[in-house]
Amino acid sequence: MKRKVEDYIKSVFASNHEVMSNPTCYIYDLEEVTDRINEINNFKLANVSLYYAMKANPNKDILRHVLANSGITGVEIASIGELNIARAAGLESASKVLFTGPGKTTVELNEAVKEKIRFINVESVVEAIRINAIAEEEDIEKVNVLLRVNINYFLDGAFEYMAGMSTKMGIDQSRFYEDYEIISKLDHINVCGFHVFAADGVLDYQILLKYIDFVFKFVKEAEQVVGNIDVIDFGGGFGIDYTKSNRYFDVKAYFEGLKFAIEKYSFEKKEFILELGKYIVGSAGYYATRIVDIKECKGMKHIVTAGGVNHMRLPIATDRKHPVYVINMEIPKLYNEQIEVSNEIVDIEGPLCMTEDKISWDEPIEHASIGDIVVLTQSGAYCYSASTLWFLSHQLPLELII
């Protein structure tokens, strides 16, 4: 954990009245967000556009910060709710928006078409027919879309898979030409390209490059039928390390490999889109919560914190722990025999009445006392907004910005 973040957490938990009365918060380090965006922009090719996948973290301050960075072309939204949040955070125009995700409702498609969002990601024939009907009714000549294809390639080595196996995402590559024949007859649909997001949490850039080669082969072949396409959207997927071993996604090597693939297939005139979430905000976030109690039961110690899976659901839901740090707050003991943790393996659990309420487990802890702060790093993406925040109606965690 960065020294400046540790000092900040220590000071807000010691002196900030709001934090003391609500001893759980997310802390976001905006400098880290800037560093990640700049890193990508330093290495990316001129024909790669970088969008922020809002689903990773729709916090308004983060969004405002991201949108103000000239290295960001726009945002990828998964609902009209996200569009409204982006607008409130200063998004000037829907032409900077990509709308993705399966199961878009007719109401949402209606708004997306009327707002002239840059690309609607078409996930099925049904969706294309609905968009076409809306455009017809609204007297809109063409709606620009990307066709999402579930490519027949299993991208082994990711955290979560969206494609390469049977999923609800996109159009199955095996039935692409049949489906395209129907879509191509829709007067108001303008197919500008493909969306091929397949997996997230990939730390090894070479895995993504192998997938890209397979995708490019498909695109070359599909262009014989579809005609020339302008855009290939890779979605997200750059991973971050959830251990303390400091592995990282090699952004420079990824773009070198992408350049090689583009030249191999003569795709220099196309635009390539990245919709990154986790890589941009994941390492900028910290979840910090006060230790309320420490208990020993049947030979094992349990650290009980003010916040649990209601605020931080993903570790237990996905069986992936975050790096844990304990900040010592030197709070006096309530009684002499009060239990502490010293070089032991413990579970760290929230206040909910369920045994699965663990924010970490089998965790080696050097030292912890009641009143100390447990910090989970790598908590900027898919944490706050992906939690069951209202379960048991505890206070919501504060969101603080460094």
Ligand SMILES: Cc1ncc(COP(=O)(O)O)c(C=O)c1O
């Ligand atoms: C369509 C789409 N684009 C982008 C992303 C962002 O992915 P990541 O956070 O891995 O960069 C996701 C994540 O699920 C997604 O579904």
